[in-house]
Amino acid sequence: xxxxxxxxxxxxxxxxxxxxxxxxxxxxxxxxxxxxxxxxxxxxxxxxxxxxxxxxxxxxxxxxxxxxxxxxxxxxxxxxxxxxxxxxxxxxxxxxxxxxxxxxxxxxxxxxxxxxxxxxxxxxxxxxxxxxxxxxxxxxxxxxxxxxxxxxxxxxxxxxxxxxxxxxxxxxxxxxxxxxxxxxxxxxxxxxxxxxxxxxxxxxxxxxxxxxxxxxxxxxxxxxxxxxxxxxxxxxxxxxxxxxxxxxxxxxxxxxxxxxxxxxxxxxxxxxxxxxxxxxxxxxxxxxxxxxxxxxxxxxxxxxxxxxxxxxxxxxxxxxx
Amino acid sequence: xxxxxxxxxxxxxxxxxxxxxxxxxxxxxxxxxxxxxxxxxxxxxxxxxxxxxxxxxxxxxxxxxxxxxxxxxxxxxxxxxxxxxxxxxxxxxxxxxxxxxxxxxxxxxxxxxxxxxxxxxxxxxxxxxxxxxxxxxxxxxxxxxxxxxxxxxxxxxxxxxxxxxxxxxxxxxxxxxxxxxxxxxxxxxxxxxxxxxxxxxxxxxxxxxxxxxxxxxxxxxxxxxxxxxxxxxxxxxxxxxxxxxxxxxxxxxxxxxxxxxxxxxxxxxxxxxxxxxxxxxxxxxxxxxxxxxxxxxxxxxxxxxxxxxxxxxxxxxxxxxxxxxxxxxxxxxxxxxxxxxxxxxxxxxxxxxxxxxxxxxxxxxxxx
Numbered sequence: 001x002x003x004x005x006x007x008x009x010x011x012x013x014x015x016x017x018x019x020x021x022x023x024x025x026x027x028x029x030x031x032x033x034x035x036x037x038x039x040x041x042x043x044x045x046x047x048x049x050x051x052x053x054x055x056x057x058x059x060x061x062x063x064x065x066x067x068x069x070x071x072x073x074x075x076x077x078x079x080x081x082x083x084x085x086x087x088x089x090x091x092x093x094x095x096x097x098x099x100x101x102x103x104x105x106x107x108x109x110x111x112x113x114x115x116x117x118x119x120x121x122x123x124x125x126x127x128x129x130x131x132x133x134x135x136x137x138x139x140x141x142x143x144x145x146x147x148x149x150x151x152x153x154x155x156x157x158x159x160x161x162x163x164x165x166x167x168x169x170x171x172x173x174x175x176x177x178x179x180x181x182x183x184x185x186x187x188x189x190x191x192x193x194x195x196x197x198x199x200x201x202x203x204x205x206x207x208x209x210x211x212x213x214x215x216x217x218x219x220x221x222x223x224x225x226x227x228x229x230x231x232x233x234x235x236x237x238x239x240x241x242x243x244x245x246x247x248x249x250x251x252x253x254x255x256x257x258x259x260x261x262x263x264x265x266x267x268x269x270x271x272x273x274x275x276x277x278x279x280x281x282x283x284x285x286x287x288x289x290x291x292x293x294x295x296x297x298x299x300x301x302x303x304x305x306x307x308x309x310x311x312x313x314x315x316x317x318x319x320x321x
Numbered sequence: 322x323x324x325x326x327x328x329x330x331x332x333x334x335x336x337x338x339x340x341x342x343x344x345x346x347x348x349x350x351x352x353x354x355x356x357x358x359x360x361x362x363x364x365x366x367x368x369x370x371x372x373x374x375x376x377x378x379x380x381x382x383x384x385x386x387x388x389x390x391x392x393x394x395x396x397x398x399x400x401x402x403x404x405x406x407x408x409x410x411x412x413x414x415x416x417x418x419x420x421x422x423x424x425x426x427x428x429x430x431x432x433x434x435x436x437x438x439x440x441x442x443x444x445x446x447x448x449x450x451x452x453x454x455x456x457x458x459x460x461x462x463x464x465x466x467x468x469x470x471x472x473x474x475x476x477x478x479x480x481x482x483x484x485x486x487x488x489x490x491x492x493x494x495x496x497x498x499x500x501x502x503x504x505x506x507x508x509x510x511x512x513x514x515x516x517x518x519x520x521x522x523x524x525x526x527x528x529x530x531x532x533x534x535x536x537x538x539x540x541x542x543x544x545x546x547x548x549x550x551x552x553x554x555x556x557x558x559x560x561x562x563x564x565x566x567x568x569x570x571x572x573x574x575x576x577x578x579x580x581x582x583x584x585x586x587x588x589x590x591x592x593x594x595x596x597x598x599x600x601x602x603x604x605x606x607x608x609x610x611x612x613x614x615x616x617x618x619x620x621x622x623x624x625x626x627x628x629x630x631x632x633x634x635x636x637x638x639x640x641x642x643x644x645x646x647x648x649x650x651x652x653x654x655x656x657x658x659x660x661x662x663x664x665x666x667x668x669x670x671x672x673x674x675x676x677x678x679x680x681x682x683x684x685x686x687x688x689x
Contacts, residue, residue: 013569017562024558119402119431129404130606228558230607232584233402237556272563275549276570284522288552 008149014273015153018266020227023164024049024219024236026261028243030171031085031215033252037175038208039188039311040096043107045216046240047114048088052217054118056081057224057231058125060133070134077133077225078160078218085217088114089210097205100315111240119233128231135229136160160226167215171254184208188309191316201316216240249299251307263298267291395419395628396449398429398440400456407580407601408618412455415620419628437462445470451631453624454478463488474631476641480525484638489630491623494644495601496528497677498616499576500684501645501652502598503536503544504669505662506574509596509613513544516572518564518586520554520579524688531687533576540669547572551582560585568593576600576616587611605655612655622649646678 028045035042042048060077064070088110095106122128136158144155175181183204186194191201219239224231246264250256271287395416403413413428420426427449432440437459444452445466454463454477463477467488480492506515515537517530530548537544547567551560560582564575573595577583583600590597590611598614599605605612623643630636643649652670654662662670676682 010569013566017565021558021562123402123404126404130406223558228561228588230557230584230588232555232557232581233405234555235557237553237559237581268559269562269566272549272559272566273569275563276547276566276572278547284550284552288550 010273012149012152014269015266016156017269017272018262019153019157019161020265021268022261022265023161024223024227025239025243025246025264026164026258027167027219027222028216028240029246029250029257029261030167030254031212031219032243032247033212033250033254033257034171034175034184034215035089035209035212036247036312037188037252037309038184038205039191039309039314039316040093040205040209041103041107041313042089042092042110042209042212043104043244044088044092044110044114044213044240045107045243046236046238047111048085048092048213048216049220049223049236049240049243050114050118050234051088052081052085052220053224053235054121054220054231055084055217056221057133058121058128060135060225061128061131064133071136073133074136074225078221081217081219081221081225082214083217085220086210086214088217089213090206092213093206093209096315097202097209100317103313103315115234122231122233131230133225133229135226158226160222164222165258168254168258175254185309187316188311191311195316195318201318205316216243219243245295248308249295252309253307260295260298264291264295267294393423394425394427394449394451395624396427396429396444396452398432398437398444398452398454398459400434400458401431401580403428403430405580405602406599406604406606407583409455411602411618412453412620415624418621419624424628432459434458434462438466441466441475442469445473450474451476451628453627474627474636476627482640484640486637489627489636489639489641491641491643493525493618494642494650494686495525495578495616495618496532496686497645497684498650498652499529499532500536500677501670501673502576502614502616503533503538504540504673505614505652505666506533506576506596506598507537507541507544508663508666510544510574512571512573513541514571514573515544515546516564516567516575516586517546517548518560518567518575518577518582519548519550520582521552522548522550522689526550526578527689528686529576529578532684535685536673551579551585553581554579555581557581557584557588561588564589565593568595574613599655603655605657609655609657613658613661615653615655617651617653619649619651622647644677645674645684646680 028049032042032045056077059080060073063073063076092106092110095101096103138156138158141155145151175185183194183199187201187204195201220236224235242264246257246260249260268291271290274287275284397412397416399409399412401409403409416426416428427444429440437454441452441454441462451474454475456478457480459477460479463475464485467475467485471487474487476489476491478493479490482490484490515533517533519526530546534544534546547570549563549567551563553559564586568589575586575590575595575597577586577598577600580600583597583604584607586597587604587608591608595611596613597608597611598616599612600616601618603615605615623641626641627636630639645651673682677684
């Protein structure tokens with residue numbers, strides 16, 4: 001049995017599968033980091049991802065049907081996922097920033113809205129059941145993909161995998177190396193201070209929530225348009241909630257988010273392979289727990305000084321102390 | 322009371338009213354959103370396939386009709402979408418057959434187990450004589466509501482022989498069909514390695530994998546089975562990864578238990594090569610090139626049997642076990658594979674089905 005595990009091809013398959021599983025979740029985690037850094041907790045991520053996944057799928061499918069241009073359809077679908085996510089974020093921002101409703105309640109409501117809305121729209125369009133899109137082909141990066149083992153694991157994916165890696169860097173750069181990022185983080189730490197310096201707290205939070213939700217919507221669209229090429233009801237199956245947990249794991253750092261999402265994805269890929277190899281002496285329930293247990297253990301190991309934005313979850317009321 | 326504590330009192334009461342105001346505002350804002358999502362996902366008590374003159378909600382009008390033709394009014398509640406090409410669609414299809422026979426039929430879709438009690442009660446109050454709760458997860462709600470309405474007949478998809486005077490249980494012996502799938506799968510597979518993927522490793526699912534292996538071994542003694550559980554009935558992406566990891570060990574023929582796991586297998590078969598089996602309905606439109614067989618659950622004879630028993634007053638504590646022998650469980654070549662099966666394979670399917678039907682052959686039930 002162990003001979004099957006300790007082979008290069010097993011390792012390559014394991015890590016590529018882990019990366020595939022990580023990408024949609026990682027995009028949502030990046031989005032939530034941006035949102036929470038501004039002091040708004042968007043628990044509606046699951047609903048945002050679902051809406052993004054359906055909007056992306058419908059757009060890609062209709063472009064493909066009407067024009068036949070496959071890659072235009074795929075990119076159009078991804079853009080639609082991004083846009084749909086931003087719209088969901090706008091709803092969240094109107095409710096929590098302008099109207100200052102409770103963020104936890106509003107977030108959970110957003111999940112219900114996303115689930116109901118996607119089921120409703122999907123069932124209204126009989127043509128979508130069983131429909132497929134072509135999506136993006138994998139693109140081996142010339143030169144790098146020829147490196148043995150590493151090339152197969154890292155440089156033989158679809159473009160969205162590379163783009164997500166780039167986005168991790170961009171997200172870090174935006175938050176920690178630009179003025180916009182500084183303002184955004186300041187709003188999450190001490191909105192009153194930002195207010196006194198003449199910046200609009202609500203405007204900054206609107207932008208953060210919409211940008212963050214757009215990334216989550218993109219994550220949903222990647223799932224349907226690029227990875228599965230189909231849509232089924234409730235296709236995100238809890239990834240939005242996992243993403244929220246991983247934000248805590250990441251300690252609101254994009255780099256940490258990447259490590260967390262990869263750890264979770266690889267652990268998941270590993271447990272399916274252990275099941276497939278037929279280790280019957282381990283109950284499968286324990287294997288299914290593996291990614292969650294690993295993430296929890298890693299979370300404990302990463303505790304220390306709290307890294308959460310100080311104003312997280314607190315609506316800002318101008319002039320109130 | 323000194324000045325400081327007085328000041329504190331004023332502050333804290335102000336804060337209290339402020340937070341109360343916030344809670345009210347939150348509720349007022351989110352309530353419409355909740356209702357919008359509830360309208361589309363949770364119980365839409367709709368009549369199927371077309372509107373019948375009476376709505377289930379108008380209970381006052383309903384009770385006046387309740388006395389005449391009790392068994393003739395039939396309600397079905399399902400946990401998911403009526404177009405899932407699987408578990409729920411097959412049940413809705415069966416009610417359409419009842420409707421064609423002139424029965425008054427109503428269907429509620431996407432009823433969450435938490436909401437089942439309310440929906441069941443509504444149907445009972447509206448004079449529906451037979452109410453079928455088509456999910457294991459409705460069990461608690463069914464037994465609770467059944468006590469309140471002793472004259473209404475309920476049935477649930479328990480499969481564990483849990484019944485009451487007015488509650489029947491019906492099982493899902495998919496394993497009998499899985500045995501037939503094994504006969505063909507053993508021939509279609511190049512490696513002889515068969516794969517089974519379950520939502521959860523429960524008896525209904527586990528027995529499917531084992532029965533498929535038993536069937537396969539009759540024509541190919543060296544056949545082996547690799548089984549895994551996804552831990553989720555919906556997650557197609559994870560199911561696909563699980564099926565891909567099975568393919569890495571050489572699996573090239575699959576049977577699935579649960580809609581998500583089966584769609585995942587179909588997707589994996591497209592990527593890695595191999596064949597898959599539809600679960601409960603015809604899912605071949607999702608992969609015409611790779612879906613070789615359909616494992617079917619034809620529910621209409623089951624529902625008709627229930628109605629018959631109700632009229633004959635034999636419904637009390639019934640546990641329905643209708644399988645291949647009753648034509649309720651069946652296996653057919655998927656539409657795209659009708660011409661691809663050899664005559665030998667088609668004959669093997671036919672003769673083995675007949676053997677099961679006549680009782681000459683009993684498919685082994687291995688629940689764990």
